[in-house]
Amino acid sequence: MPQQAIALIIIAFFIARLYWQKKKNHIGANEFLFWLIFWLLAAGLIIFLKSIDKLVSELGFSGSGIEVLLYLSVAILFYFVFRLRLKFEKIEKDLTKIVKNIALKDK
């Protein structure tokens, strides 16, 4: 299907960009591996969309496979936002600690 081909081209573009970023050392090995697995997984899901459709309907979902993937991705995004928020809070606390220590040291 043309939609699948377009999606795979887009994923190939992102993987290429990822490769260049790694080559220029803009991202670490862990980050590279995470996104590589992420995009490969996305490509796999697109290639096997028909099987996912089948699996999804067997699980009792009324929508198609791609719709369920969309719901899942929104849920995962929410989780990532939550994780980022926690990380952000920790950085804020660390920042305050540094500012406090400088204030007490430079008195």
Added chain:
Amino acid sequence: MKVFCVIPAFNEHKNITAVVKEIKSLVDRVVVVDDGSTDQTYNLAKAGGAMALKHIINRGQGAALRTGTEYSLANGADIIIHFDADGQFSGQDIAKITAPIKQGAAQVVYGSRFLDSRGNTAMPFFKKYFIMPLAKAVNRIFFQINLTDPQSGFRAMSAEAARQISWQQDGMAHCSEIMFEVKKNKLQVAEVPIAVVYHNFGQSFFGGLKIIKDLLIAIIVN
């Protein structure tokens, strides 16, 4: 007993000299924590005779109070007072707020704007009749804390109490957090009437919502 007065200040060059001058003779040391001001607050506080500490960037009132309190504990304070830099509180009330600690009747003393009529006559209408009763009801129902003025920023605590209380909130939510910590550590509490001169509304409704949001996030993070 050595009394230290901690004053967090952010861009308070208009008020800080007068506040330091008023308080200096009433306590053993005035500790002004300049919370990343872009004006002359730090220099004026220092020139006025206060011990001035500087946050290189703005971190919020709760963070500044923590810095000042830690400084006070490290420098031999027996009683630590938290005071505002905007001139809303009266230095006359310092003796009153430290008295229960000196007498051994309390470990933490809150200044209350509601214990006599002098204290709240100028409080904005919406704050007096909506926000404050709501805050009081939430504290009473959910946390079993019965204070007449839960959001008062004027408080005194013994050094021993200050060591036990550990507030993490950098922003305005520190007020509620200190209250919860005092309750958790079963510290002896007293309230004394204070007078407040309002220059502005203070904590807005949305500021109140931010406090609730900060406290909820802290519960999740911790």
